[in-house]
Amino acid sequence: MTITAPPCPTGPLRGLRWLIKELDARADTVDAATAQRLLADANLTEQDVAPYVERRLDAYARRCVVHRESYELLVLTWGPGQGSAAHDHAGSLCGLKVVQGSLTEQLYAPGPDGQVRPTTATRFAAGQIIIDPGAVVHALTNTGTPGQLLVTVHLYSPPLPAIRRYAIASSPAAPLFLREASPKARVIAILGGGFTGTMTLANLLRLGRDAPAPLHFVMIDRQPAVGEGVAYRTGDARHLLNVPAGKMSAWPDRPDDFLAFARACDPSVGPGDFLPRRLFGQYVRKTLLDLAGAPDGRVSVELIRDEATSLAPASSAPGWSVTTAAGRELHADLAVVTLGHRPPNDELAHRFKGPRNRFVADPWSTLVLSQIGPDEPVLLLGSGLTAVDAILTLDRADRTAPLTVVSRRGLVPLPHTREPPATDDVSRLVAQWLDPSMPLTVRRLVRTLREAVASAAARGVDWRPVVDGLRPSIAKLWRRLDPAERARFLRHVRPFWEVHRHRMAPEVADRIGRLRDSKVLEVAAGTLLSSVADADGVDVTLRCRGGSATRSLRVAWVVNCTGPGVHDRRSTHPILRPLLEAGTLSADALGLGLCTDDKGRALTSGGETHPDLLVAGTLRKSTLWESTAVPELREQARVAAELALETVLGNRRAQGD
Numbered sequence: 017m018t019i020t021a022p023p024c025p026t027g028p029l030r031g032l033r034w035l036i037k038e039l040d041a042r043a044d045t046v047d048a049a050t051a052q053r054l055l056a057d058a059n060l061t062e063q064d065v066a067p068y069v070e071r072r073l074d075a076y077a078r079r080c081v082v083h084r085e086s087y088e089l090l091v092l093t094w095g096p097g098q099g100s101a102a103h104d105h106a107g108s109l110c111g112l113k114v115v116q117g118s119l120t121e122q123l124y125a126p127g128p129d130g131q132v133r134p135t136t137a138t139r140f141a142a143g144q145i146i147i148d149p150g151a152v153v154h155a156l157t158n159t160g161t162p163g164q165l166l167v168t169v170h171l172y173s174p175p176l177p178a179i180r181r182y183a184i185a186s187s188p189a190a191p192l193f194l195r196e197a198s199p200k201a202r203v204i205a206i207l208g209g210g211f212t213g214t215m216t217l218a219n220l221l222r223l224g225r226d227a228p229a230p231l232h233f234v235m236i237d238r239q240p241a242v243g244e245g246v247a248y249r250t251g252d253a254r255h256l257l258n259v260p261a262g263k264m265s266a267w268p269d270r271p272d273d274f275l276a277f278a279r280a281c282d283p284s285v286g287p288g289d290f291l292p293r294r295l296f297g298q299y300v301r302k303t304l305l306d307l308a309g310a311p312d313g314r315v316s317v318e319l320i321r322d323e324a325t326s327l328a329p330a331s332s333a334p335g336w337s338v339t340t341a342a343g344r345e346l347h348a349d350l351a352v353v354t355l356g357h358r359p360p361n362d363e364l365a366h367r368f369k370g371p372r373n374r375f376v377a378d379p380w381s382t383l384v385l386s387q388i389g390p391d392e393p394v395l396l397l398g399s400g401l402t403a404v405d406a407i408l409t410l411d412r413a414d415r416t417a418p419l420t421v422v423s424r425r426g427l428v429p430l431p432h433t434r435e436p437p438a439t440d441d442v443s444r445l446v447a448q449w450l451d452p453s454m455p456l457t458v459r460r461l462v463r464t465l466r467e468a469v470a471s472a473a474a475r476g477v478d479w480r481p482v483v484d485g486l487r488p489s490i491a492k493l494w495r496r497l498d499p500a501e502r503a504r505f506l507r508h509v510r511p512f513w514e515v516h517r518h519r520m521a522p523e524v525a526d527r528i529g530r531l532r533d534s535k536v537l538e539v540a541a542g543t544l545l546s547s548v549a550d551a552d553g554v555d556v557t558l559r560c561r562g563g564s565a566t567r568s569l570r571v572a573w574v575v576n577c578t579g580p581g582v583h584d585r586r587s588t589h590p591i592l593r594p595l596l597e598a599g600t601l602s603a604d605a606l607g608l609g610l611c612t613d614d615k616g617r618a619l620t621s622g623g624e625t626h627p628d629l630l631v632a633g634t635l636r637k638s639t640l641w642e643s644t645a646v647p648e649l650r651e652q653a654r655v656a657a658e659l660a661l662e663t664v665l666g667n668r669r670a671q672g673d
């Protein structure tokens with residue numbers, strides 16, 4: 017619902033401060049009527065908001081005025097023509113008032129294919145108000161006269177958990193999204209619609225088209241834009257794929273598929289190019305929608321845009337019962353869990369005092385870093401690819417304040433080479449490691465791998481093909497390590513393995529190098545001892561690596577870049593916790609993911625197999641270790657779809673349907 021109100025003549029003292037005082041006087045979240053009244057009564061002038069107005073050339077600017085538990089207030093500055101993507105506020109109330117300039121709000125209607133289509137557009141002038149109680153999908157644009165700035169004050173209550181961006185459709189939804197499921201349909205539910213979930217659905221559509229029975233596929237994701245997941249949701253064009261385009265096909269049997277898609281956008285793209293991650297998200301979505309648009313037999317598909325809150329064995333029939341936050345309950349004959357990455361663990365929980373509004377717990381949350389100004393010093397915890405993303409977002413031509421990265425060893429991902437490196441044959445090395453007559457230890461692995469790298473260097477071969485050559489055998493090697501050796505690997509070798517294995521695109525490495533050279537960026541080895549926050553910043557104490565020396569610094573923000581959170585009974589996806597506690601599922605002792613058999617069927621704590629509960633994606637790191645990147649996950653999506661169809665159609669035959 018969008019409500020507009022005429023400008024309200026008010027006294028000169030009813031400015032930003034008055035608004036904050038009024039909001040602070042309310043203990044609870046603000047409702048639509050109160051937001052409307054307060055914003056109408058507030059006399060927000062250009063002078064009032066001037067300290068928060070910031071003109072950016074690359075995107076509109078967001079500056080936080082106050083952030084409380086029940087609400088936050090921001091000032092947004094939009095340059096001429098600048099606008100937002102189609103988005104909603106994930107259930108938070110949004111009230112905005114135009115202070116200066118002219119704004120156009122484009123509304124969208126969500127469709128059954130996960131995309132939105134434009135409906136009405138309205139122009140707003142200074143003094144006018146928009147209220148969204150939490151359900152609107154809209155995009156805002158500065159449509160003032162050439163050169164004119166647009167300045168808006170935004171109230172979110174509760175504070176925005178994240179903005180959810182939508183994909184805009186260019187054609188009507190395919191019939192299979194509109195069709196009612198046949199009462200006799202076998203139902204396959206996919207929990208999580210990132211790359212793995214979306215490609216599982218795409219494989220189901222490809223393989224299930226000629227199935228002898230009606231099929232209904234349901235995919236549930238709290239994020240509206242299918243196919244993006246955590247990795248490809250970024251709107252920042254500087255966030256590049258860390259795998260070259262030629263190796264990023266979503267299909268195991270069509271290696272050039274992504275390259276062809278990218279070349280349709282830009283014919284000059286080569287297989288060795290590292291492209292923006294958001295382009296890959298568009299590709300995955302198009303892959304699904306193209307398949308959905310083909311003639312489709314007796315298949316129906318439902319995309320549910322909601323949080324899946326419970327998964328439990330169905331009580332009245334075989335299969336699984338799934339519930340969502342909005343109260344939807346559905347029965348699935350088979351479920352595929354593709355919930356992927358957890359947000360980073362809260363590293364500061366025990367070492368942080370004071371208000372937490374200057375601590376960014378999840379840097380993957382859309383737009384969360386855009387509120388950090390170029391004059392604000394930032395401490396980033398962790399120095400892996402998540403930190404690299406955050407640095408790129410915080411890096412601006414007008415940045416004057418330093419970015420300090422701290423991690424235990426201060427290791428930063430190594431770069432890819434510009435030319436694809438020659439391959440190296442590591443089969444003899446792998447055969448030695450897999451030889452059942454010799455125990456495999458981490459010490460032996462590291463020693464012989466170092467020797468192999470040295471011998472490759474002597475032949476003029478880089479270390480990268482040696483590391484990459486191991487990739488197809490990693491799951492077998494991981495299985496050969498006993499639990500104590502796996503723990504040793506995580507403790508001592510993992511950081512070194514990660515920086516060699518998950519590398520940066522060369523362009524990204526160049527940028528990081530330049531930032532380090534210019535002293536804007538510092539990477540320190542050490543640990544965080546304490547952090548004490550006040551309203552304006554955080555006092556941090558670090559212990560430097562290799563001694564007892566400490567270092568203190570004052571920063572405006574601390575950003576948690578420690579990467580995906582672990583999976584154990586306490587801290588896995590909330591929906592999996594009760595299943596782990598009941599022993600219906602089991603997680604590995606190292607917190608890497610769920611225990612499964614070779615094909616991805618989930619195991620109980622007693623080691624029994626669930627034939628109708630499959631796991632694919634990063635949650636399989638526990639059994640495969642190498643279960644992170646597209647080249648592995650596309651194969652898992654194919655296998656999960658094949659197995660799912662075989663299981664539900666086999667059950668149907670067994671039940672004589």
Ligand SMILES: Cc1cc2nc3c(=O)[nH]c(=O)nc-3n(C[C@H](O)[C@H](O)[C@H](O)COP(=O)(O)OP(=O)(O)OC[C@H]3O[C@@H](n4cnc5c(N)ncnc54)[C@H](O)[C@@H]3O)c2cc1C
Binds near residue numbers: 245
């Ligand atoms: C920042 C980053 C960059 C990366 N870059 C690359 C790259 O360049 N190349 C590469 O090959 N790999 C890359 N990866 C690896 C990445 O793991 C895979 O490529 C892939 O995106 C993983 O997809 P997924 O579907 O398994 O998991 P995710 O992307 O995590 O998707 C899981 C989905 O489940 C949803 N979800 C979770 N819980 C619930 C719930 N309870 N209810 C509803 N929905 C839920 C989430 O909203 C999410 O959309 C990157 C990873 C990250 C984190």
